Amino acid sequence: MARICTPVWLTLAATIFVAAHASALETLPGEPPVEEKHQVIQEKAAPTDEPLASGRVVAVDRAASRITLEYRPIPALFLEGGTRIFHVDDPTSLKGLGPGDKVRFEVERDGRSYTIVRLVNSN
Structure with a gap:
């Protein structure tokens, strides 16, 4: 019986995890849009005008x-x-x-x- 219930619990945990992350990425009215993660990394690593x-x-x-x-x-x-x-x-x-x-x-x-x-x- 325990073996049958294990996949159900795993499925439920994965669903909650995915739903929590999806709702965290939503923006509310009036909030600035969420920047993509790779855009933020590129901005931090962008070279300056001074190459030294x-x-x-x-x-x-x-x-x-x-x-x-x-x-x-x-x-x-x-x-x-x-x-x-x-x-x-x-x-x-x-x-x-x-x-x-x-x-x-x-x-x-x-x-x-x-x-x-x-x-x-x-x-």
Whole structure:
């Protein structure tokens, strides 16, 4: 008897679940329309007019043309904010930079590595 009733309970639970979500998506008169979820995500990840990301220098290795940056998220490259070592295309752009300096930079992705192609001191 229990085996026969189980599908009935599952069907009832699924119906309630679907009905609750459908009613949550309805708009009442006078409310603004509900935005689609993918539109909201695209707006958050939309690139800004300024293509440069921002960060703070943690360490500079001029001999190896590398820089360690603490940076904000870069949605265009699917990079969450954090600290990372980047290779720098132009080693002369590392001149005058030291720990604590604020920088703006442009990054290109090459497979699993990231290279800074433009680096600007913003102090």
